[in-house]
Amino acid sequence: xxxxxxxxxxxxxxxxxxxxxxxxxxxxxxxxxxxxxxxxxxxxxxxxxxxxxxxxxxxxxxxxxxx
Numbered sequence: 473x474x475x476x477x478x479x480x481x482x483x484x485x486x487x488x489x490x491x492x493x494x495x496x497x498x499x500x501x502x503x504x505x506x507x508x509x510x511x512x513x514x515x516x517x518x519x520x521x522x523x524x525x526x527x528x529x530x531x532x533x534x535x536x537x538x539x
Contacts, residue, residue, distance in 0.1 A: 484510055486517075502529075 484503030499514040509529040511522040524532070 486510075486512070486514070488514055 482505075484505060486501040486503045489498070489500045489502075501512050501514045501517075503510040503512075505523075507526075508523045509526055511524065513519060
C-alpha cells in the first residue's frame, strides 16, 4: 500500500470498501496516513473515526475478508 498523506495537515484520501453500496447498511471507508490507518462510516463522514496501527489493520484484513 502506498501512503498518500505527506503530513499531519494533509487531507486523507478515503477509499470505500468494495462491499459497501450506497443503499446498503455497510458503508466503510479507509484512508492511509503516514503512521496509521483511518476507518470511518461513509454515511457519516464527519463522525467518529478509528485510527489503527498499520500492523493492526494488516492483522484485521484476513478476518474481514472472510466475513
